[in-house]
Amino acid sequence: MKAAVSAVPMKDRILDAADGLFYGQGIQAVGVDAVAASAGISKRTLYKHYPSKAELVAAYLARRTGQAIPFEGTPVEQILGLFDGLARWFGSKRFRGCAFVNAVAELSGERQHPAIGVAAEHKARRLAQVRTLLQGLGVDDPDRLAEQLMVLFEGAVAVSLVRGGDPQVAHSAREAACVLLRSAGVAVDRDARDSAR
Known part of the structure; x- marks a missing residue:
């Protein structure tokens, strides 16, 4: 040993x-x-x-930035895969919320703490990844839609934490993501909508 x-x-x-x-x-x-x-x-x-x-x-x-939910598949699959990853994470025994948000909350009185910058960079990188995927899909306003999807993503983490790690929250957020994508003119087929179940 x-x-x-x-x-x-x-x-x-x-x-x-x-x-x-x-x-x-x-x-x-x-x-x-x-x-x-x-x-x-x-x-x-x-x-x-x-x-x-x-x-x-x-x-x-x-x-931990290297342990984030991976992006794989087509752009739509990658975006929806974020929510699938949340469902698996919420159902695990180790889920305690987002380490980055937790750190910022704990260190909120120390705005110059180096961890705050690491957390901000991580969130900005995730937003940029989603924006790039949306640009590839040709949506009219990828900045706005990326922000909306990330609000869904982050909100799902917070709600699931309050509920003690409820995977259903991720499924609901994923369904809302499908609505946003469709309203932006992105084709989301039935298989993609149902794969989180």
Whole structure:
């Protein structure tokens, strides 16, 4: 067992521990002592890799940007796939809301915190991805429709969190996304509308 643990790069060990603790218990509730203990290292070793808790929190969120719901398929399938991914996530035991929104809420009094920038960049990147897909579909106002779809997406995360992780919220948001897409002149076939069920 020790050999397997030591084979994991130190930064990854630290971020694995930080991810579980920060997402599971909250950024403000978890100190660097707890992260170091969970990683099986000293606080001094942790600080060699992440000189401050702020840098550790920003790194934790930055790594999560690579774990986002993937985009695959046709543009319509990719857009609706975002909501399918939400349904799976909401039904999992690990769902505690959006790590990026949670971090911004916890750090709202620290607007210069580096994690706030990481969260904002992540959300802007997702919006840009959806806008690009909509441009490819030839919709008249891709900026506006992308914003509307992302409001549905983010709203579904918040509502599901309040309801204790309800996948039905994602299905409802997906249906609303289909309505928005159709009203913008995008063909959404019956199979695409029903695939989340």
